[in-house]
Amino acid sequence: MLNKPRLLTPGPTPLPERVRLVLAQDMIHHRKPAFKKLLLETEERLKTLFGTSQPVIPLSCSGTGAMTAAVHSLFLPGEKVIVVNGGKFGERWTKIAEVHGLEVVEIRIPWGQTVSVAQLEETLRHNPDAKGVFVQLCETSTGAQHPVEALARLTRTRDVLLIADGISAVGISPCPMDTWGIDCLLTGSQKGLMVPPGLALIAFSERAWKKIRTVPASCFYFNMEGEEKNLLKGQGLFTSPVNLLLGLHESLTMIDENGGLEAIYRKQWALTCMVRTGVRALDLELFAPKHYAWGVTSILLPSGVDGKKLLSVAETEYGVIFAGGQDDYAGRMVRFGHMGWVDWADVTAGLHALYRSLKAAGGYVASRDYLEQALDAYHRALDVEPGRIIPEARS
Amino acid sequence: MLNKPRLLTPGPTPLPERVRLVLAQDMIHHRKPAFKKLLLETEERLKTLFGTSQPVIPLSCSGTGAMTAAVHSLFLPGEKVIVVNGGKFGERWTKIAEVHGLEVVEIRIPWGQTVSVAQLEETLRHNPDAKGVFVQLCETSTGAQHPVEALARLTRTRDVLLIADGISAVGISPCPMDTWGIDCLLTGSQKGLMVPPGLALIAFSERAWKKIRTVPASCFYFNMEGEEKNLLKGQGLFTSPVNLLLGLHESLTMIDENGGLEAIYRKQWALTCMVRTGVRALDLELFAPKHYAWGVTSILLPSGVDGKKLLSVAETEYGVIFAGGQDDYAGRMVRFGHMGWVDWADVTAGLHALYRSLKAAGGYVASRDYLEQALDAYHRALDVEPGRIIPEARS
Numbered sequence: 001m002l003n004k005p006r007l008l009t010p011g012p013t014p015l016p017e018r019v020r021l022v023l024a025q026d027m028i029h030h031r032k033p034a035f036k037k038l039l040l041e042t043e044e045r046l047k048t049l050f051g052t053s054q055p056v057i058p059l060s061c062s063g064t065g066a067m068t069a070a071v072h073s074l075f076l077p078g079e080k081v082i083v084v085n086g087g088k089f090g091e092r093w094t095k096i097a098e099v100h101g102l103e104v105v106e107i108r109i110p111w112g113q114t115v116s117v118a119q120l121e122e123t124l125r126h127n128p129d130a131k132g133v134f135v136q137l138c139e140t141s142t143g144a145q146h147p148v149e150a151l152a153r154l155t156r157t158r159d160v161l162l163i164a165d166g167i168s169a170v171g172i173s174p175c176p177m178d179t180w181g182i183d184c185l186l187t188g189s190q191k192g193l194m195v196p197p198g199l200a201l202i203a204f205s206e207r208a209w210k211k212i213r214t215v216p217a218s219c220f221y222f223n224m225e226g227e228e229k230n231l232l233k234g235q236g237l238f239t240s241p242v243n244l245l246l247g248l249h250e251s252l253t254m255i256d257e258n259g260g261l262e263a264i265y266r267k268q269w270a271l272t273c274m275v276r277t278g279v280r281a282l283d284l285e286l287f288a289p290k291h292y293a294w295g296v297t298s299i300l301l302p303s304g305v306d307g308k309k310l311l312s313v314a315e316t317e318y319g320v321i322f323a324g325g326q327d328d329y330a331g332r333m334v335r336f337g338h339m340g341w342v343d344w345a346d347v348t349a350g351l352h353a354l355y356r357s358l359k360a361a362g363g364y365v366a367s368r369d370y371l372e373q374a375l376d377a378y379h380r381a382l383d384v385e386p387g388r389i390i391p392e393a394r395s
Numbered sequence: 396m397l398n399k400p401r402l403l404t405p406g407p408t409p410l411p412e413r414v415r416l417v418l419a420q421d422m423i424h425h426r427k428p429a430f431k432k433l434l435l436e437t438e439e440r441l442k443t444l445f446g447t448s449q450p451v452i453p454l455s456c457s458g459t460g461a462m463t464a465a466v467h468s469l470f471l472p473g474e475k476v477i478v479v480n481g482g483k484f485g486e487r488w489t490k491i492a493e494v495h496g497l498e499v500v501e502i503r504i505p506w507g508q509t510v511s512v513a514q515l516e517e518t519l520r521h522n523p524d525a526k527g528v529f530v531q532l533c534e535t536s537t538g539a540q541h542p543v544e545a546l547a548r549l550t551r552t553r554d555v556l557l558i559a560d561g562i563s564a565v566g567i568s569p570c571p572m573d574t575w576g577i578d579c580l581l582t583g584s585q586k587g588l589m590v591p592p593g594l595a596l597i598a599f600s601e602r603a604w605k606k607i608r609t610v611p612a613s614c615f616y617f618n619m620e621g622e623e624k625n626l627l628k629g630q631g632l633f634t635s636p637v638n639l640l641l642g643l644h645e646s647l648t649m650i651d652e653n654g655g656l657e658a659i660y661r662k663q664w665a666l667t668c669m670v671r672t673g674v675r676a677l678d679l680e681l682f683a684p685k686h687y688a689w690g691v692t693s694i695l696l697p698s699g700v701d702g703k704k705l706l707s708v709a710e711t712e713y714g715v716i717f718a719g720g721q722d723d724y725a726g727r728m729v730r731f732g733h734m735g736w737v738d739w740a741d742v743t744a745g746l747h748a749l750y751r752s753l754k755a756a757g758g759y760v761a762s763r764d765y766l767e768q769a770l771d772a773y774h775r776a777l778d779v780e781p782g783r784i785i786p787e788a789r790s
Contacts, residue, residue, distance in 0.1 A: 005421070012422045012637060023638060024419035026400070027407045027591060029716055060593050061616065062455045064633040068616040096615040190634065196422060198455050198593045198636030219614040220491040221456065221463040238459040239585065241593030241636075242407060243418060321424055 003319025008350045010140050010168055010296035010323055012190035012197050013340025015247075019194055022250040023243050030242055036234030038249050043231065045252040046201060049261065050185055051176025056203040057227045058248075060241045063167040063188035066200035068096050069222035070163050070184050073212050074132060074204075077101030081132040082123050082160075084115045088141035088326045089165060093134040100218065105130065111329065112142045112298065114291040117150045124154060132161040132183075137169030141326045143298035143335065144288040145173070149180045156181035161208055167191060170201070171255075172268050172295040172339050183208040189244055192264070192295065194251045194341045199244040268294040270381035271338040271347055278351040278374030279336075281367045282358070287333060295339030298325075299354075300332065305363045307331040313357035320353035344378050398714030403745045405535050405563055405691035405718055407585035407592050408735025410642075414589055417645040418638050425637055431629030433644050438626065440647040441596060444656065445580055446571025451598040452622045453643075455636045458562040458583035461595035463491050464617035465558050465579050468607050469527060469599075472496030476527040477518050477555075479510045479546075483536035483721045484560060488529040495613065500525065506724065507537045507693065509686040512545045519549060527556040527578075532564035536721045538693035538730065539683040540568070544575045551576035556603055562586060565596070566650075567663050567690040567734050578603040584639055587659070587690065589646045589736045594639040663689040665776035666733040666742055673746040673769030674731075676762045677753070682728060690734030693720075694749075695727065700758045702726040708752035715748035739773050 007014050015023075028034050039058070046056035059066055071093075075081060081102050083093045086109030097104050105127050109115050115135070124130060133155055135146050148164050155162040161183040169175055170185070171192025177185045183205040190197035204212065204224065212224050226237040255264060275297040279286055287298035301307050307324055308331050314320045325333025334354065338347050351374055355365055367373075402409050410418075423429050434453070441451035454461055466488075470476060476497050478488045481504030492499050500522050504510050510530070519525060528550055530541050543559050550557040556578040564570055565580070566587025572580045578600040585592035599607065599619065607619050621632040650659060670692040674681055682693035696702050702719055703726050709715045720728025729749065733742050746769055754760055 005423075007422055007424060009424050012424065012634070015422050020419040020421065024415040026415065027402055027410050027585075028400075029402060029404050029407065029718075030592070031718075032710075032716065060455075060457045061460065062634040062636075065456065065460075065616045068614060072614065099612045099615040188634065190422070190637075196636065196638035197425070197634045198639055217494045219463060219467070219617075220494040221460045221617075222614075239407070239457040239583065239592045241457075241591065241639075242585075243591035243638075244593055244636075315427075321427065323424075323426075 001317065001319070006320045006346050006349055008320055008322055008337045008342065008346065010191070010335055010337040010339060011188070013194060013337065013342060015196065016194055016251065016254060016341045018254060019247045019250050022246045023196070025243070025246055028242060030240040031235060035240070035242065038245060039234045042245060042249045042252060045256065049171060049252070050203050052178045052203050054203050054205065054209070055228055055231050056201050057224065057231060058236065058240065058245060059200045059202060059227070060198070060236070060238065061200050062197055063186070063200050064092065066186040066188070066202045067092065067165060068219070069202060069224065070186060071096045071100050071102070072219045072222050073215060073224045074161060074163065074184065074208060075100065075102055076215055078103065079131045080105065080127060080129050081134060082107060082120070082127060082130050084109065084133070084135040084146060086113060086115065086142065086144060086146065087111050087136070087139040089136050089139055093165070097134065112144055112287040114144045114146045115151070117147065117154065120151055120154055124158065124160065130160055132163055134163045136165045137175055138172070138293035138295060140168040140296060142288055143293050143296045145291050145293045147291060148175065148182065152181040155183070161211065168293060168295050168339065171264060173293065174265055177203060177205070189248060191339050193248060195244055195247040199241050199248060266382060268339065270378045271342070271344065272297065273381035274344065274347050274374045274378035275336055275338055275351070277377035278370050281370035281373040282355060282365055283367065295337065297336045297338065299334045299336060301334065302363060305358065306361045307333060310334065310357045310361035313360045314353045318349070318353035318356060320350050344375070348375065396712065396714070401715045401741050401744055403715055403717055403732045403737065403741065405586070405730055405732040405734060406583070408589060408732065408737060410591065411589055411646065411649060411736045413649060414642045414645045417641045418591070420638070420641055423637060425635040426630060430635070430637065433640060434629045437640060437644045437647060440651065444566060444647070445598050447573045447598050449598050449600065449604070450623055450626050451596050452619065452626060453631065453635065453640060454595045454597060454622070455593070455631070455633065456595050457592060458581070458595050459487065461581040461583070461597045462487065462560060463614070464597060464619065465581060466491045466495050466497070467614045467617050468610060468619045469556060469558065469579065469603060470495065470497055471610055473498065474526045475500065475522060475524050476529060477502060477522060477525050479504065479528070479530040479541060481508060481510065481537065481539060481541065482506050482534040484531050484534055488560070492529065507539055507682045509539045509541045510546070512542065512549065515546050515549055519553065519555065525555055527558055529558045531560045532570055533567070533688035533690060535563045535691060537683055538688050538691045540686050540688045542686060543570065543577065547576040550578070556606065563688060563690050563734065566659060568688065569660055572598060572600070584643060586734050588643060590639055590642040594636050594643060661777060663734065665773045666737070666739065667692065668776035669739065669742055669769045669773035670731055670733055670746070672772035673765050676765035676768045677750060677760055678762065690732065692731045692733065694729045694731060696729065697758060700753065701756045702728060705729065705752045705756035708755040709748045713744070713748035713751060715745050739770070743770065
């Protein structure tokens, strides 16, 4: 069928045409003036995006590379850290930290749920020697959103660094690093930023930088002090991923020209309301019922529905590409991405593909007006002043 | 001036139009069938490129990332290794190895010269406990080409692994990994492969893989066993740099359709002869007189010539972008790149820009027919059977 492909996964996301055209530009050299101008302009916009006065460092790697950079830069082997593990990416913090020789205390959270402030407080009390707390803003494997703003209130008053994986959150929902008191925030290019994967971004608070300067290098490629020094000159430490940075410059310009971050957050909130309303109207179970991300919605499938078949029908018959569940939830979950270059019409298409492929995969659906309900929810959410919405959605 | 920009640096190199158009494609998902097909097709061509039956692993990082991956994967802290240090990138092997806690024995080579087989043999004799030898095929900072084929004859018969940085060599001059007996060969996307930077490639010999399986992980991001396992399924271990891989698939297809590797090597050899003849006709000093790379020619400037001015005039007045010297040679050297998507006409333009900007920067040039001499050399070199040329150019 000549359906248009619609990538509704939690990253990578579709690319705007103007970003794609920039990606096709001929090469420029990463040590020459045109590149320096590009990088320094990008840097200013990245500071706004991260909500920080500190440098935001571009790295040539995936998001996991930036997570590795954070662990190796901030901690010495043998130091104790706390990891909030509520899914596949929480688990990844643990693995990265253990490979680096850290002592990890895990707060295990059932998939789909979020850590509470009380849980972290208790864990900090039992581990007064812990030097860091690792968490996801959005746990991409479940669609749950940990209450990072509230967690930061605990860490910022203690001698403990808070490291937040913002891979599925930066450019999707608010996470102003300096205001909240996050010590390290990182993300990848292929989610809210509408650029292909292969470029990661990472920033550190002042006190995190102080710590970095005391930690000897343990992996040459991830050298934050070297990157910081070169960034001031408009260069990367090693060869920069030039065309992805061209794409990022363009996408940040595009965001600026279309209402800035506030417009993005408002749109993401409205799309989230839209998907959740549509999913409820289809009598499906939202996997992260309480604290949820603004860029991906996880749906637990009823028993009897073949999740693999659902994903396959959605793609082959309707052109809609969802992600499935990971690990224990493979074949039992749909992860409906609505981040990046995705709008209300794509989400409408996604909900219809979900409805049709659910039936094809053995599900029963009675609803007739799930699309109307979803679109109503979208418009209602858009109309609300963002300042009012944002606190509600926080923990 | 509306000169066309001509990037004649030793990477990144210009991009073919068909690669650029593929870079502009909309995103595909890195865990879905279309990507798997792309990766598995690419993999077959990469094995031909590397001259190996072993998997060639794509990594989301710069070439330095792949160098780091090699060091961390193959060696345990405390092990002794030998580094051939004849320039900035030889020095980089030492730094990466020392950060990982290896004991490094350096063979120091003056910049512009290459290691001899006798030097390595002696160093191996004095260090029978050395577990590895690190070398560059092309030392990009000097344009010298170490005799890796001959060095491998020493290492392959001993219990010592040979790790070759092929960043400025793979897809430029022959380095058939299995035939020569290289244990680890790596490269980046932005040189001979005509793709933007941000993608690295690495392969290991059978005995290197045996060693890898005994070395515990020390940096989570560089996990060669995990990459190998996922590659068989047509996936990366983490999120792959999708659009760079699309570009690589296209550039490898383009190479296949235009005479394959033999045609590339023949062209690179002819361009090398062309540049060197032109440079000699201009009475300039070739920095690597004896064993030299096929993708970059370094020129030592006469005293009294302002190298910075030369580079600036070449760019602003003639649109030609060269690289300068590094470290001690900053301001005293031109590195004339002729790798990747560069042909005889670009090199002609480069030689003329060199001539004009040399005069503008205080140099004296008598020659009238340097272009004719250079083009004659190009055509003569092209006509010779590659099988005859290749051994000559080896050490």
